[in-house]
Amino acid sequence: MAADMGYMHRPVELLSDPRKLQKSARSVVSLGVSYYPGDHPENEGGGRVARYAWGLDYHEVIKGRLFRLREELEEELDVRIKARGFTDAVPLLERSAAQHAGLGFFGRNSCLINDEIGSYFFIADLILDLDLDPDLPGEGTCGRCTRCMDRCPTGAIKAPGVVDARLCISYLTIENREEIPRDLRQKVGDWAFGCDVCQEVCPYNKTKASRSRWPEFSGEAGSGPYLEIEEVLKIRTDEEFEERFGGTPLTRPGRAGLLRNCCVAAGNLKLAKAVPDLVRALREDPSALVRGHAAWALGEIGGAEESLGEAAETERDTWCLKEIGLALADGTTDATLG
Numbered sequence: 001m002a003a004d005m006g007y008m009h010r011p012v013e014l015l016s017d018p019r020k021l022q023k024s025a026r027s028v029v030s031l032g033v034s035y036y037p038g039d040h041p042e043n044e045g046g047g048r049v050a051r052y053a054w055g056l057d058y059h060e061v062i063k064g065r066l067f068r069l070r071e072e073l074e075e076e077l078d079v080r081i082k083a084r085g086f087t088d089a090v091p092l093l094e095r096s097a098a099q100h101a102g103l104g105f106f107g108r109n110s111c112l113i114n115d116e117i118g119s120y121f122f123i124a125d126l127i128l129d130l131d132l133d134p135d136l137p138g139e140g141t142c143g144r145c146t147r148c149m150d151r152c153p154t155g156a157i158k159a160p161g162v163v164d165a166r167l168c169i170s171y172l173t174i175e176n177r178e179e180i181p182r183d184l185r186q187k188v189g190d191w192a193f194g195c196d197v198c199q200e201v202c203p204y205n206k207t208k209a210s211r212s213r214w215p216e217f218s219g220e221a222g223s224g225p226y227l228e229i230e231e232v233l234k235i236r237t238d239e240e241f242e243e244r245f246g247g248t249p250l251t252r253p254g255r256a257g258l259l260r261n262c263c264v265a266a267g268n269l270k271l272a273k274a275v276p277d278l279v280r281a282l283r284e285d286p287s288a289l290v291r292g293h294a295a296w297a298l299g300e301i302g303g304a305e306e307s308l309g310e311a312a313e314t315e316r317d318t319w320c321l322k323e324i325g326l327a328l329a330d331g332t333t334d335a336t337l338g
């Protein structure tokens, strides 16, 4: 169920033993960092961004503070500490470490839930060559609730705690480098980066989530809750992309990946005002991935048969040609029905 995330196929002994990451490891200090920036305002035609990515790149923001924590520990305990600090960057089962450290329990959506703040938090770790008394493991329960499993748009939560990444919108829009499978595109809805549905419906978040105290994670610090789809569709080079999104988590899927996502969101929103930029992307974008998804979006929105027809004359990529053909066929069906 790990799709093409190669690191997930590593042996469990590696994923569960911090000594594989630092030979001298004796303890793991596991930290929870709330990123909750509030809820999405009503969508007025943008590509929806998962809450964890509204602000600045959490890897960098948290890393700086982990180093300071190590320094403070050294001062407090008057010892030199060899440490390795990271968040979401190494092959270690971070949720398992955090659960052992008492930060929360596994929800059926597989996220770690903390009884006081819900699940909108990052997990960060400091591996130390210092013997510390362990905390008690986190406890808690979902009770009879199954909301996340029932409401996941793609049915990705196959069993309690088991997420099929191949179906998960978070995977499809962030880690995935290929096309978003045609049968899943409509289910992606307006999500342009990540997905929060299985956390939004969670009663723990509805009652306990309180805003992060870290200004770096607020919408104002980074790209915010929605992307302006037309603006993103105009980005043609990696340099422009880096200039616009550098320093935020949105660089992860790369330029072509983010434009692909915006095409799908535009198609699902039936965003007529994005048609000129979709047509331009279909004609000009250097990436076949973007051109093919632009064709799909135009097929969903309708009314762009002429541009699709022209593109069919000049397009050389076989997959794109197929997408254009299918988009034209969808358009014809709509017109016949309508």
Ligand code: B12
Pocket (backbone or CB within 6 Å): 005, 008, 050, 051, 052, 087, 088, 089, 090, 091, 092, 093, 094, 095, 096, 097, 106, 107, 108, 109, 110, 111, 112, 113, 119, 120, 121, 122, 123, 124, 160, 161, 162, 163, 165, 168, 170, 171, 174, 175, 193, 194, 195, 196, 198
């Ligand atoms: C790969 C990955 C993904 C993949 C796969 C997700 C998955 N559920 O496995 C994708 C791209 C889909 C993804 C999505 C998201 N991710 Co992610 N992801 C990771 C990563 C890098 C590895 C996770 C992993 O190894 N999964 C494989 C499975 C086997 O591992 P696991 O769930 O930890 O396994 C435990 C459970 O199965 C549990 N268990 C065993 N038996 C049972 C039985 C029951 C009943 C239950 C409930 C549990 C349970 O024990 C296992 C061992 O710990 C971690 C960072 C890290 N290094 O850990 C972040 C991480 C899990 N992601 C995170 C986040 C924030 C997200 C998203 C919310 C982002 C978003 N908004 O789009 C979504 C949430 C989707 C979801 N419902 O999981 C956070 C989670 C924080 C938290 N509070 O839990 C992490 C920890 C990153 C971080 N450092 O903060 N992610």
Ligand code: SF4
Pocket (backbone or CB within 6 Å): 109, 151, 152, 153, 154, 155, 156, 157, 163, 167, 168, 169, 170, 195, 196, 197, 198, 199
């Ligand atoms: S992140 Fe979205 S697609 Fe993935 S399991 Fe949760 S609700 Fe389903």
Ligand code: SF4
Pocket (backbone or CB within 6 Å): 107, 108, 109, 110, 141, 142, 145, 146, 147, 148, 149, 198, 201, 202, 203, 204
């Ligand atoms: S929505 Fe319900 S089942 Fe899912 S994680 Fe939250 S409490 Fe558990």
